[in-house]
Amino acid sequence: DAGVTQSPTHLIKTRGQQVTLRCSPKSGHDTVSWYQQALGQGPQFIFQYYEEEERQRGNFPDRFSGHQFPNYSSELNVNALLLGDSALYLCASSALTGSETQYFGPGTRLLVL
Amino acid sequence: AQSVTQPDIHITVSEGASLELRCNYSYGATPYLFWYVQSPGQGLQLLLKYFSGDTLVQGIKGFEAEFKRSQSSFNLRKPSVHWSDAAEYFCAVGAGDYKLSFGAGTTVTVRA
Numbered sequence: 226d227a228g229v230t231q232s233p234t235h236l237i238k239t240r241g242q243q244v245t246l247r248c249s250p251k252s253g254h255d256t257v258s259w260y261q262q263a264l265g266q267g268p269q270f271i272f273q274y275y276e277e278e279e280r281q282r283g284n285f286p287d288r289f290s291g292h293q294f295p296n297y298s299s300e301l302n303v304n305a306l307l308l309g310d311s312a313l314y315l316c317a318s319s320a321l322t323g324s325e326t327q328y329f330g331p332g333t334r335l336l337v338l
Numbered sequence: 339a340q341s342v343t344q345p346d347i348h349i350t351v352s353e354g355a356s357l358e359l360r361c362n363y364s365y366g367a368t369p370y371l372f373w374y375v376q377s378p379g380q381g382l383q384l385l386l387k388y389f390s391g392d393t394l395v396q397g398i399k400g401f402e403a404e405f406k407r408s409q410s411s412f413n414l415r416k417p418s419v420h421w422s423d424a425a426e427y428f429c430a431v432g433a434g435d436y437k438l439s440f441g442a443g444t445t446v447t448v449r450a
Contacts, residue, residue, distance in 0.1 A: 229381075256436065267342075267428055267440030268382070281437055315381055317438075325370040325389065325432045329382040 227252060229318050229330035237336045238306050246301040246333045250318030256280075257299040258327060259291060260315040268315055274299050303335075311337045340365040340433045344441035351419050352449050359414040359444050361429030370432035371412040373403055376443075377425045385427075388412060399423070424448040 230249045238244050250257050256275045260268035270283035274293035293299045297318075303310055313334050317327035341364045351357050363369055370389050374382040386397025393405040403414045412429060426445050430438040 258436070267442050270437045270439070273436055281435060283437070319436065325436065326384065326387055327438060328384065329374070331381040
């Protein structure tokens, strides 16, 4: 049973560029959440997708957007990258019906120069 | 809004000694509580969770945690640590809205 997978593992971009990160949820899960983990900090909630729609959003600007596909996989897009966007981006999946438990992928390390 | 405080930034413990990591949460109702572990450069692995019922919960790798409503705490314990327990540990709270709020983490160093 495959767990949560993310791609790419590492990415280097320059300021002003755009980036797309990808996530495939754990088998049987239909909900995907994205978190940003800056160095030395705990993960911060970006947003959550269910049924191809954004259900909840944390305190992140509109430069951060996402998408969920019919197969439940998801993308995180960040436009106009800033140096401060450098972080580990974590994807977590869960089954919406009756479970609060989120299972995390290995993350994508983004470095913005 | 819910929040989590992990008072200890860094803990050093000898191999074979016991370990306790503190977690305090702020939330008006009974929260969902989690402990995750993160090895360097890795994602988060779920150690254990508390939703309701027995306040002492058992997890993987020999960890346990106790929910104390009166103290708004959910401390993580392990009776005897192994060198492989060196990692960063995060406490998280959920409030029924499927969003998790994390503490800043506690780094555990294990000395031989």
